[in-house]
Amino acid sequence: MRKSPEQDVFDWFFKLSLNNGYDTYDYLPPEKEKVSYPFVYIGNVQGVPDATKTELVGSVYLNIDVWGTRKQRLTINQMVERFFHASIGYTKTPNFQYYGQPNQQSKRMQLDTSVPNTVLMRGLLEIKLNIL
Template structure:
């Protein structure tokens, strides 16, 4: 039986999930339902996309991951600082167990916005779209 290593997408998901936990953030791989009463702020490590590239003998391309940071309306500074940590972590060389990734600053996107999607609630939402090249 051939042993298959993790995909680049799963590897980068695990990398940022571990990074979030290392920073002692409440971290989820799903958006907790409102009835769970999860305290703010928290991090949602979300969608991951692999963009193919490569040759017959090498795996290239890139991986895009979406990360959301949610906080109360009074936690704007905290949410902003958390977003900035993820943003900076995605710039330059990112080494995982099986892959080497590289993030260019101009390929990263971050937003901070007011979110009113939960009824009768105003939240701060930091959104990151991080693109890393597979080296």
């Protein structure tokens, strides 16, 4: 059985992150688990299927967070940009083909104080890919 479009997109971006040398997680590491900054968290994925008489179409949404220290803002921004540009245009995997339009992607940078006595920089990217 082949992968679902959601798992396919998740795996493609996870592999892209690893291939770029980023520490990459499929969960947000707890505070007591010591990790190096910056790191990538590839998390929430959602499929919105549609179908024709002969094939599956629709969209896949994926959230990617890049976490680092305040001083790593430029590095985090560059990492977010790499994922942003990878989400634009045609993406072909062994299972499906996708298309991402620039105006369907969302990115932002924000300070995060959810860890006590720590100010982190967080880059957030929301990706939408249309299944072709």
